[in-house]
Amino acid sequence: MNKFIRYVQGMMLLLTLAASGCTQAGENESSGGNMRGYNHVPGQTVNRFSVNGYGGTLTGNICCVMLPDKWRPGLIAHVEWEVDPQTAPVFPGYSDRTKFLAWKKQVEGSYQRHSADVEIPQYDKSGGLDVHFLPCNKVKVYAGIDGFGSPLYPIKEPMNMKEPASCPK
Template sequence: MKKIAVSCSLLILLMMAGCSQANSDDGYTAGELRAVNHVEGQGINGFSVNGYHVPGLGGGYCCIMLPEKWTPDFKVRVDWEVDPHTAPSPPSYKDWDNYLVWEKQLKSSFKQHNAIVNIPQYGKERCGLTVHFLPCNKVKVTTACSGYGTSGYPIKETINMKEPATCPVK
């Protein structure tokens, strides 16, 4: 019983330390991952930045490590899964066989995307990383501490943007 209590205590300590500021000797600090979906009618099921996974778009999620000093070649890889909302409405749970068919159809409609994105220049003040999902599977990121929609926020695209009929070829 004592081993279980010690193990649980260590696990909780490690989880709490995960989002604390990293040792400045390491040259990195931890910050939250956040996201804003700008595309009308498109659900983001989850995303990751350099392997740091966030299971949805809710509030801040712990954590991503950012270097203390920005460099011009600093880029991140963003992977995300989109629900285009093309699956039909689900059948009743009481009709389990049809529900399983529907669930398979739903999951097969999800689309996987990724992008390599430049991190804009930052100084001492940075507040994690916010990923903005835009039409045509474009992504912008910022480390700004001000909130989306405030005057000092660097990303100005509006919410509920419509996906165009055709997107430019990459």
């Protein structure tokens, strides 16, 4: 009988954890949601990014980022990201380990790290967080339920934007 009770308790714990997933509201009325990244600048790769310490990539939805259920003025997203400007020399292959390690060091040394504090625009209901990487190391975010490209989506910049010859300071 003792094994059966432990089994039932374990199953209840698993069901509770599974049901909570990324969307359980905490005591501060926040919920988790997926993060999505959009790179608007061809010719550079966003290797990875994080928002308020929650990590992401540009490979689709990443779970999870915590957001208040109700928007409030002054809501800020601290975004950190790493860019590969793709200025590396030709890949030497793996056969000569010394050449490969030198190439790898040069590639990783060209990565650029950036950060920005971005105000989160007003939303009625959180739909996760979209992070848009724009020319000149600018970033915009959106946390509502409208999808990128829909008429109500507030970020209107096109994909495939060109990096200008010089960026404003």
